[in-house]
Amino acid sequence: MLVVPLxxxxxxxxxxxxxxxxxxxxxxxxxxxxxxEANLQGADFQGADLQMAHMSRANLKEANLQKxxxxxxxxxxxxxxxxxxxxxxxxxxxxxxxxxxxxxxxEADLSxxRLLEADLSSxxxxxxNLMYADLTRAILRDTxxxxxxxxxxxxxVIWDVVNRGGRGRDxxxxxxxxxxxxxxDLSxxxxxxxxxxDADLSxxxxTGAxxxxxxxxxxxxDDATRIDEKWRLVWQVVNQVTLGRDLAxxxxxGAYLREVYLREANLQGAxxxxxxxxxxxxxxADLSxxxxxxxxxxxxxxxxxxxxxxxxxxxNLTGTELRSADLRQxxxxxxxxxxxKWRLVWxxxxxxxxGRDLRQANLxxxxxxxxDLSxxxxxxxxxxxxxLEGTRLVETRLVDANLEYANLRQxxxxxxxxxxxNLxxxxxxxANLQGAxxxxxxxxx
Numbered sequence: 001m002l003v004v005p006l007x008x009x010x011x012x013x014x015x016x017x018x019x020x021x022x023x024x025x026x027x028x029x030x031x032x033x034x035x036x037e038a039n040l041q042g043a044d045f046q047g048a049d050l051q052m053a054h055m056s057r058a059n060l061k062e063a064n065l066q067k068x069x070x071x072x073x074x075x076x077x078x079x080x081x082x083x084x085x086x087x088x089x090x091x092x093x094x095x096x097x098x099x100x101x102x103x104x105x106x107e108a109d110l111s112x113x114r115l116l117e118a119d120l121s122s123x124x125x126x127x128x129n130l131m132y133a134d135l136t137r138a139i140l141r142d143t144x145x146x147x148x149x150x151x152x153x154x155x156x157v158i159w160d161v162v163n164r165g166g167r168g169r170d171x172x173x174x175x176x177x178x179x180x181x182x183x184x185d186l187s188x189x190x191x192x193x194x195x196x197x198d199a200d201l202s203x204x205x206x207t208g209a210x211x212x213x214x215x216x217x218x219x220x221x222d223d224a225t226r227i228d229e230k231w232r233l234v235w236q237v238v239n240q241v242t243l244g245r246d247l248a249x250x251x252x253x254g255a256y257l258r259e260v261y262l263r264e265a266n267l268q269g270a271x272x273x274x275x276x277x278x279x280x281x282x283x284x285a286d287l288s289x290x291x292x293x294x295x296x297x298x299x300x301x302x303x304x305x306x307x308x309x310x311x312x313x314x315x316n317l318t319g320t321e322l323r324s325a326d327l328r329q330x331x332x333x334x335x336x337x338x339x340x341k342w343r344l345v346w347x348x349x350x351x352x353x354x355g356r357d358l359r360q361a362n363l364x365x366x367x368x369x370x371x372d373l374s375x376x377x378x379x380x381x382x383x384x385x386x387x388l389e390g391t392r393l394v395e396t397r398l399v400d401a402n403l404e405y406a407n408l409r410q411x412x413x414x415x416x417x418x419x420x421x422n423l424x425x426x427x428x429x430x431a432n433l434q435g436a437x438x439x440x441x442x443x444x445x
Contacts, residue, residue, distance in 0.1 A: 041079075056094075111150075117180075125149050136178035137200045137220075161186075177215075187226075201225050212254035213276060237262070253291075288326075312336050323365035324387060348373070354392075364402075374412075 026033050027048035037057045044064045051071035059079045066084050072092040081101045088108045096116045100123050107127045114134050121141040127148040140159045158179040166186040173193040183203040191214050198218040206227040216235045234255040244264040253273040264284045274294040283301050288308040292315050301321040308328045314335040327346045345366040355375040364384045374394040378401050385405045395415040402422045410430040417437045433444040
């Protein structure tokens with residue numbers, strides 16, 4: 001014999017009494033009614049006032065909600081398959097993950113409604129108002145629209161791609177952010193510069209698609225997504241935070257890597273031509289020998305990064321942090337956008353600075369290790385935190401120079417003039433100071 005616990009009996013009775021009390025006057029007056037998880041399949045709510053009603057997870061399958069007032073109603077995960085919502089007022093309604101498959105929404109007002117991940121497949125939206133509605137990752141397969149359906153052009157394009165296919169289509173610079181493109185054929189499509197952030201590309205076919213400069217942050221891919229190896233790697237780099245990632249020799253040309261995390265990454269010999277790396281975190285990354293021609297590195301952090309032998313012709317390094325970066329053998333040209341300070345550092349590292357007039361020059365945090373600066377005039381120069389290890393500074397004029405925290409280990413300072421220089425916290429281990437005039441005016445033995 002089956003024994004039902006008393007608490008379960010009372011719970012069911014309580015729910016029944018609650019619903020009876022609610023439904024005593026509802027419909028038509030259901031304003032703010034608590035109908036969460038209620039089984040209302042086939043119920044008649046025609047013309048009912050359901051504004052701000054709590055109906056999340058309710059079963060409203062085949063219900064009559066024609067011309068009902070559902071202003072800001074909570075319908076998250078509600079079942080509304082085949083429901084009659086003709087002329088319903090759903091402005092601002094919360095329909096996250098609601099099942100509206102086959103629902104009749106002709107002439108309904110869904111302006112400002114939240115339809116994130118809602119299933120609108122086979123729903124009839126002719127003449128409906130969806131202006132300002134959020135259709136992020138909504139399923140629009142076989143959804144019916146017409147010329148009277150008011151919808152943001154972005155979502156109409158997405159609806160068109162979903163239902164007519166995107167194979168070989170020109171979708172360059174298209175706004176497909178948050179699009180529900182699950183299983184859509186986009187093979188061979190031109191998606192250059194397209195915004196695919198937060199789009200659902202599960203099971204989609206992107207083979208041969210051109211994703212040059214396409215935004216893939218937050219996009220959803222799965223094992224069934226068909227996409228060229230290069231672009232799957234780009235997607236991984238954008239969406240998976242990994243310290244010290246090994247990307248040596250990889251092809252990331254044309255990738256949209258804005259604000260990407262590549263700290264301590266191995267990018268030796270990588271193809272980063274015309275890659276967008278704006279505000280990217282490349283601290284301590286190894287970019288030696290990388291092809292960065294035409295790359296956009298504005299605001300990126302290359303602190304202590306190795307750029308040895310990298311090609312930066314035509315690259316944009318406006319506002320790029322290059323503190324302690326290794327600029328040896330780096331290739332620049334007139335089209336390279338770089339601050340005067342770092343172009344000077346590049347010149348000194350690659351061409352030397354012996355005998356140069358560098359008075360008042362700002363060389364703070366510059367990696368000048370081993371550079372020949374003998375006989376140069378660095379009066380008043382700022383060399384704070386500069387790496388001058390093994391640097392040749394013979395008879396160099398460093399009067400009033402700021403060398404605070406500078407690394408001067410093994411530096412050759414014979415006969416240098418350091419009068420008035422700030423050497424506080426500077427590391428002079430192993431430095432040759434023979435005949436140098438010290439900050440206090442005394443001559444070092």
